[in-house]
Structures are given as C-alpha cells and as structure tokens.
Amino acid sequence: MNTSNETLNYFTANIFKESFIWVYGLLRLFLTQNCTHLNLFAHIGKYLLLLKRAFARPEKFSLYRRQLVTEINEIGVGSLPLIGIISLFMGAVISLQLAANIDTPLIPKYTVGFAARTSIIYEFSTTVVALILAGKVGSSIASELGTMRISEQIDALEIMGVNSSAFLIQPKIVGFILINPFLVMISMVIGIFGAYASVVGTGMVGHEDFIYGIQLDFKTYDIIYAMVKTIVFAFLISSISSYMGYYTDGGSLEVGKASTRAVVYSIFAILASNLIITYLMLL
Amino acid sequence: MIEVKNLNKSFDGRDIIKNVNTTFEAGKVNMVIGRSGSGKTVFLKCMVGLIIPDSGSVLYDGRDFTTSDEDEKMMIRREMGKVFQMGALFDSMTVAENVRFPLDMFSDMTDAEKKERVQYCLEKVNLTQATDLFPSEISGGMKKRTAIARAISLNPKYLFCDEPNSGLDPETSILIDNLVKDLTHEFNMTTVIISHDMNSVFEIGEKVMFLYKGENVWEGKGREIAQAEHPALREFVFASELMKKLHNIT
Numbered sequence: 001m002n003t004s005n006e007t008l009n010y011f012t013a014n015i016f017k018e019s020f021i022w023v024y025g026l027l028r029l030f031l032t033q034n035c036t037h038l039n040l041f042a043h044i045g046k047y048l049l050l051l052k053r054a055f056a057r058p059e060k061f062s063l064y065r066r067q068l069v070t071e072i073n074e075i076g077v078g079s080l081p082l083i084g085i086i087s088l089f090m091g092a093v094i095s096l097q098l099a100a101n102i103d104t105p106l107i108p109k110y111t112v113g114f115a116a117r118t119s120i121i122y123e124f125s126t127t128v129v130a131l132i133l134a135g136k137v138g139s140s141i142a143s144e145l146g147t148m149r150i151s152e153q154i155d156a157l158e159i160m161g162v163n164s165s166a167f168l169i170q171p172k173i174v175g176f177i178l179i180n181p182f183l184v185m186i187s188m189v190i191g192i193f194g195a196y197a198s199v200v201g202t203g204m205v206g207h208e209d210f211i212y213g214i215q216l217d218f219k220t221y222d223i224i225y226a227m228v229k230t231i232v233f234a235f236l237i238s239s240i241s242s243y244m245g246y247y248t249d250g251g252s253l254e255v256g257k258a259s260t261r262a263v264v265y266s267i268f269a270i271l272a273s274n275l276i277i278t279y280l281m282l283l
Numbered sequence: 284m285i286e287v288k289n290l291n292k293s294f295d296g297r298d299i300i301k302n303v304n305t306t307f308e309a310g311k312v313n314m315v316i317g318r319s320g321s322g323k324t325v326f327l328k329c330m331v332g333l334i335i336p337d338s339g340s341v342l343y344d345g346r347d348f349t350t351s352d353e354d355e356k357m358m359i360r361r362e363m364g365k366v367f368q369m370g371a372l373f374d375s376m377t378v379a380e381n382v383r384f385p386l387d388m389f390s391d392m393t394d395a396e397k398k399e400r401v402q403y404c405l406e407k408v409n410l411t412q413a414t415d416l417f418p419s420e421i422s423g424g425m426k427k428r429t430a431i432a433r434a435i436s437l438n439p440k441y442l443f444c445d446e447p448n449s450g451l452d453p454e455t456s457i458l459i460d461n462l463v464k465d466l467t468h469e470f471n472m473t474t475v476i477i478s479h480d481m482n483s484v485f486e487i488g489e490k491v492m493f494l495y496k497g498e499n500v501w502e503g504k505g506r507e508i509a510q511a512e513h514p515a516l517r518e519f520v521f522a523s524e525l526m527k528k529l530h531n532i533t
Contacts, residue, residue, distance in 0.1 A: 060388055152371035155333055159443075160385050161360035 054169040071175030087187040091194030099204040113213020116195040125187040130233035134266035138241040142262035145245025146255035180234035290339035317494035364434030366444040370426035372418040379414040404432040424455035
C-alpha cells in the first residue's frame, strides 16, 4: 500500500514537472513570436498586476451591478443558442459512434448510455464548450476592450478618476464565472438528450438500457469535478482575453491581432489547466 | 493653478520632453502649441498621469501629482475634465448618458438633479436636440461638444483639451473656441489646450507656450506671438501664405 502510494506520488510529481515544462515551452514559443518587447515573465507579472487592480473595490456598486447584469446577459444568454446546438449534435454523434462500434454481445447495450454520460460530463460539456466559448466570448472581450483602448475610451475613464480595469474587467470575469456553470449544465442536459434521441430514436439501444446506463455508477463528485473545471476555464478565458484587449496598442489592425492572441492563449490555458485539474481531482 | 517643474520624458533613449517648466493659471485659457511630433500630446499625457514622466513634477494647486499614490491621483483626477482629440465618447451610451456618466459615478445627486445637470451641460454646448443619439449618429463637431459637456458635468477645476477643433469647419471651430473660453471664465477653470490652429491661438490664447523638440522655448500672450523672435516659432506661425501676407500688411 505504502509502495503504491509512493509510486503514485512520484508519478504525479513528475507529471506536474512534465506538464509545466510543456506549457512553459509552448507559451514561451508563442509569446516570443508575437511579443518582441516583453518576455514571458513580464507578461505574467503585468497580467497579475492587472488582475490585482481589476479586483479593487468598485467605485459605485449600483453601476457595477448594472455592468455585471449586462455582461451575464451578453455572455450567458448570447451564447445559449450556440451551446444548445453544439451540445445536441455532439451528444447525438458520440452515442451513435459508441453504438455503432459496440458490435459484440459481451458488451451490454447500456454501456452506450454510460459512456455517453461520462464523456459528456467529463470532457465535452466542460472542455469542448470552454474551447468554443474561448473563440466566441474571448474574441468579443478582447476586441471590445481593444477598441475602447485605441479610441481612448479607457483613457477617458482614467482621467475621470475611474479605475478602468475594475469597471470594465471585473464584471466580465465575475459575470462569466457566475454564468458558465449554468451554460455547462444546460449543455450536459441537451447533450444527454441528443445522445438519447439519436440511439433510442433509431432503435440502436433500448429506452431502459440507455436510462440504466446513464444512471449507472453516477457520482456527485463527477459534477463537482466538472464545475471546478468550468469555473477555472471561465476565469482563464475572461481574464486572458481582458488582458490582451486592455493592453492593445496601435490601431484597428492591433485589435484584430489582440483578439486572435486572446483566443490562442485562452485555448492553451484551458488545455493546460484541464490536465492539471484532472490530475489533481481524479487521481 | 498648475505648475510644471523640470518635466522630462524619453522613449527608447529618445528625449521627447526636455526639462519643461511652466505655470498655467486659473481662469485663463492656456495653450500649448508646436509642430507635429514636438511632444505636445506626451506633455499633456504626462500632466494628467496617462504617461509617467521620467523626472520632474506637476503640481495641482500645490498638490504634487507625480509623487501621489494611486488613491490621491484618483481624487485629483476627479477634479479634471478632458476633451480628447477624437472625443473618446462611450459607444454604447447615448449623448445624454455620456454626459451623465461622471455624475452616476461620483455624485450623490438624485435622479432628477442629474437630469437637470445633464440638461444644463447640454444647453451650454447647444446640444439639447441630440440627447438620445449615439456617438455613431452625430457629426464630429457634435462629438466634440458632447465631450466638452461630459468634461464639465462635474464642475472640474482643470480642463484639458487635445486639439479640440481639429477636423472641424472654421465656423464650428470658432464655436468650440468661444465655448471653451466662456466656460473657463465662467467656472474659473485652469484650461490647457493643445492646438495647431493659429486662429485659436490669436482668438482665445491668454497664455501660449511653444514646444519645440520637447523644449519650452517661448511663452507669452496669444497676441504677442506675432512679435516673437524665436526662429522656429516664427517659422511655425508664418508657415501659411495667408499669415505671411497678414503680417506684412500689419
């Protein structure tokens, strides 16, 4: 028992080391290609300082609340149709592929429901949806803040004595963190419905088998794991995109570049944090 | 009153602002003029803290802005109003909402008082007919006037204008100049205007500072500028044929 624990600890420690080296290497490669003036550590420092300033106490809570509601509406409600359609088709395709590949009587039919549920909760509704939202929400945040920067609207806020980062960035991060778990839960429900409709509707798996499969060995911890990932991804997407947009320098061309960078770095951050959270929570 | 003492700023080893000293008095229209690239905008940004100077100080009624901590800076900034070159109006807000924003943010006025104040500011800039329009729906001159209305909504002690009449027709340009001058006198503000426009300098410049390659090489009243002897300033003032002819006539 002791030996197996030691082996697991050693394995986990090395995985962290390997993951860190890979993530650092990839980030460094991208940052040095795109940003000639600042190195990776300068970027991280600047990002952390921006977050510190962004989480300062807002000047006026009534305006902050209004901004928060606007952000929740734009990010959450605005993303619902896209999330719904993607989840429905994703769930349908996963279960069809599973059902089509199980052609041996040794594997029971309820495995389709079980595998579809597990993959939807573990990865598809959390990570895949986060990757899609990194494209939609991330580019929108970066281009909005970038445009405000180049048209001097952020300077105008600063001159008025408004903490522009707290006023603009904090509601985006908090709003996304609050709404993303709901988006992901809706995605899970629609995904499982898509899976059910595609295999039960076509008669590949029976209704009872599918329902038994999706209920089999269900643990609340799986949902906790998914929600932790969801919150971390929401924070990474909104904060990285805000950083890229807030520090846009130049003209409209730079706004486009900032938007692209926001999506690319958000995707990297999602993939790296997914690995780390999975090792921390499932091993 | 704003005092600027030994202000220096360089970028990548290139000196942009070189040891500038000057004083801008309250209740007067102070103008900073100079060629493109002479450092006027950097100078203004250093004054308001959008760019941190390498050395020197800027004192707002004796309060050193450059050495203030972030909270003190925010407090001094709440006494400032700035009209940006392109207006810098918030795209998602209407004209009235833009003017109301500083009131929502920093005043304890009731809703009715805020509405009254917005109406008053918009009347001052003659823009009551455009309250519900968005910045994308109004002309350049109207944007500038909205920016002025927003800048004065909290009764600022210091007003900064970055080329307020660039890109405007002569008639609107004169309107903006007179508006800034009247507001400065009415509210006893310390106004600093960055401009290229010699007409504005002659008409409203109560104190003019000429910035040449980042240095303050001449200071005086607007109407004294025609008699100035600094060669770079003479070249700047009499760059156009019209100004040369007018000078020869007088």
